[in-house]
Amino acid sequence: DGGITQSPKYLFRKEGQNVTLSCEQNLNHDAMYWYRQDPGQGLRLIYYSQIVNDFQKGDIAEGYSVSREKKESFPLTVTSAQKNPTAFYLCASSSGTSGGVAQYFGPGTRLTVL
Amino acid sequence: DAKTTQPTSMDCAEGRAANLPCNHSTISGNEYVYWYRQIHSQGPQYIIHGLKNNETNEMASLIITEDRKSSTLILPHATLRDTAVYYCIVRSTTSGTYKYIFGTGTRLKVLA
Numbered sequence: 001d002g003g004i005t006q007s008p009k010y011l012f013r014k015e016g017q018n019v020t021l022s023c024e025q026n027l028n029h030d031a032m033y034w035y036r037q038d039p040g041q042g043l044r045l046i047y048y049s050q051i052v053n054d055f056q057k058g059d060i061a062e063g064y065s066v067s068r069e070k071k072e073s074f075p076l077t078v079t080s081a082q083k084n085p086t087a088f089y090l091c092a093s094s095s096g097t098s099g100g101v102a103q104y105f106g107p108g109t110r111l112t113v114l
Numbered sequence: 115d116a117k118t119t120q121p122t123s124m125d126c127a128e129g130r131a132a133n134l135p136c137n138h139s140t141i142s143g144n145e146y147v148y149w150y151r152q153i154h155s156q157g158p159q160y161i162i163h164g165l166k167n168n169e170t171n172e173m174a175s176l177i178i179t180e181d182r183k184s185s186t187l188i189l190p191h192a193t194l195r196d197t198a199v200y201y202c203i204v205r206s207t208t209s210g211t212y213k214y215i216f217g218t219g220t221r222l223k224v225l226a
Contacts, residue, residue: 004144004157042201042215042216042219043158043214043216044216088155090157092157099144099145099146099163100146102148102160102163103160103200103214105150105158105159105160106157107156107157108157
């Protein structure tokens with residue numbers, strides 16, 4: 001069953017702790033993305049990766065880090081430097097990066113920092 | 115990337131067609147129109163996309179005006195499960211940025 005999985009669905013952390021969100025896809029997609037969504041707002045791009053071992057900052061990369069060591073995995077670390085980390089985090093993937101190629105999203109991880 | 119404008123909310127009777135408009139008056143010739151929907155606390159679901167021609171798939175139809183400045187997503191027979199926030203996105207293929215710019219979307223409520 002092909003798709004994108006994110007774990008965990010809900011995550012609670014204390015302020016000042018780093019936390020890593022998992023994203024795995026078995027769609028054989030080259031490109032992967034991380035977005036953040038705040039209540040009542042649209043999605044904002046954090047990082048994206050077009051191929052393995054390469055990634056680029058999006059619009060709101062400060063306080064986040066990523067790695068892309070394997071094609072199917074694109075974990076996101078929310079560091080203590082992120083000022084307001086509580087949000088809904090969405091991972092997406094696509095087979096390419098041209099304008100006519102759709103991105104497909106995972107179910108999301110809701111992070112709450114206490 | 116071009117900006118999109120959508121109504122904040124719409125209601126539709128169950129079984130009727132839901133027509134969701136989107137204005138993208140600054141769209142460029144190489145920019146695609148995408149539609150996604152998001153049900154509360156879930157990831158956005160891809161619906162359909164197009165460049166110039168009208169498109170249809172098993173979920174919906176996309177009607178793009180000839181001047182490409184606006185489009186309409188049509189859900190032919192809306193059901194209660196179609197209640198969601200619908201996002202219209204314009205994405206460039208040559209801008210060098212590989213992202214969607216999401217607005218606040220249209221909150222569609224399908225009424226029984």
